[in-house]
């Protein structure tokens with residue numbers, strides 16, 4: 001059944017001129033002209049049966065045309081109410097087997113005097129469903145309603161949205177985290193949803209519900225209290241780090257011995273892992289393992305071995321004499337760094353997980369948490385992981401470690417058993433920056449995220465990159481995203497990034513970026529065939545990103561003892 005069952009008397013007016021992709025419509029009724037708004041959609045009768053042309057209103061004028069004054073006695077010239085529309089596509093009633101198909105091409109042009117209708121309310125909702133190819137039954141992904149027509153729900157194609165990565169951008173306070181919460185909420189309703197949310201500030205604590213679980217990367221207080229996964233506290237032991245990540249953590253690149261240190265690190269980590277496997281009788285793993293294999297190793301014995309090499313003396317030229325070994329003294333700085341990090345309480349989640357994390361099958365417990373779908377082994381489908389206590393210098397290493405574990409597991413799952421997973425990366429500029437701004441920890445992280453951006457689709461790993469600064473986020477990442485939810489952007493560089501994504505015929509759309517209201521977004525991408533301006537509906541549970549009312553707060557009393565508490569908490573590294 002066709003979705004456009006307009007009757008002639010609903011028409012706005014008739015086409016009065018046509019060129020390749022633009023038409024001018026003469027609006028008969030002044031009241032209707034007043035209601036028209038730029039950037040709204042219109043439907044035009046096509047010369048071909050079974051087709052309608054869809055256009056975007058880009059100019060509305062009301063003028064008196066003195067040339068048309070036929071009779072000088074007449075007080076006023078006749079009025080001309082015009083509306084200029086650029087054509088953007090065709091809706092076919094049927095295309096082979098399929099019904100109601102939208103194409104971004106013009107399969108015909110309207111004829112002079114063809115009727116033009118405004119696309120609103122139910123017609124708009126129905127049309128938007130076609131754009132996002134979502135069915136009326138079933139759970140569709142929606143962010144809210146159209147700004148220009150609150151009665152029309154803005155559906156997105158949930159498959160397409162996640163298939164090839166999405167980007168959510170906007171200045172601080174424009175509503176990114178709330179939008180993310182809205183998406184999380186809807187994912188959580190799906191039976192076997194599977195996603196990890198990187199929550200860098202503990203903002204998403206209030207987002208609760210069936211299928212949503214909260215975890216926290218262990219902070220100093222958790223280490224002290226020996227919290228474990230049972231307490232929803234996650235340890236990410238050093239032995240899960242890739243060789244590159246270990247080097248970036250322990251070797252100072254500016255040290256003249258850095259290449260030697262890195263080489264010895266590779267050799268000795270490899271050996272220590274080998275020892276672990278041998279003593280545990282894991283012969284089958286030994287045959288194929290590399291320095292990057294996720295195998296525990298004993299840090300104390302690695303350290304002892306490094307010290308041995310650093311102090312080694314070998315036989316000298318003269319019988320009975322000794323001289324410094326090849327690497328004598330060359331590892332001192334690496335050893336000092338290693339010892340330092342091992343005792344750093346803030347890095348307890350890496351080094352102080354106790355005996356439990358050294359068990360061979362501990363990794364399976366961790367992966368059940370990270371990749372478990374809703375109700376699978378009692379796991380939560382949406383895993384919100386709080387990274388707020390991870391020190392910023394190692395943040396890229398740690399966030400990307402979780403991403404790497406997820407991606408590797410997907411890769412090693414036989415394709416028929418794979419279950420798709422989305423990684424929601426809030427504040428992505430912190431760990432997925434531009435290459436030229438990256439230091440060594442960042443570049444380890446970039447390698448992983450770029451790889452997921454390029455290959456994730458094949459393995460069912462989707463990224464949703466969320467950032468304040470589209471222009472600071474890695475270009476490769478952005479170029480792999482096929483859906484953009486752009487909220488208010490005030491910076492010209494950031495606007496430029498989004499502008500480039502819009503087709504020329506819709507260029508004017510991007511001018512609205514700086515004027516979008518909080519919670520309003522321009523959505524561009526294949527999840528919705530046409531760029532749309534959407535008012536994002538508030539999530540049921542709001543993220544903790546509460547905007548503070550300075551002026552009002554300064555008129556209230558302050559809480560007693562707040563600074564004493566803050567100092568104490570700072571020292572104890574725990575908010576009490």
Ligand SMILES: Nc1ncnc2c1ncn2[C@@H]1O[C@H](COP(=O)(O)OP(=O)(O)OP(=O)(O)O)[C@@H](O)[C@H]1O
Pocket residue numbers: 170171172173174175176177178179468518519520535536537538539543545546547
């Ligand atoms: N859809 C919405 N409807 C109404 N108000 C909203 C909406 N989204 C956000 N807001 C308001 O804007 C504030 C900031 O939103 P949010 O925390 O999502 O911003 P953000 O873009 O994530 O900012 P930052 O980059 O600083 O993290 C919220 O506290 C809320 O008051």
Ligand SMILES: [Mg+2]
Pocket residue numbers: 176177545
């Ligand atoms: Mg935010």
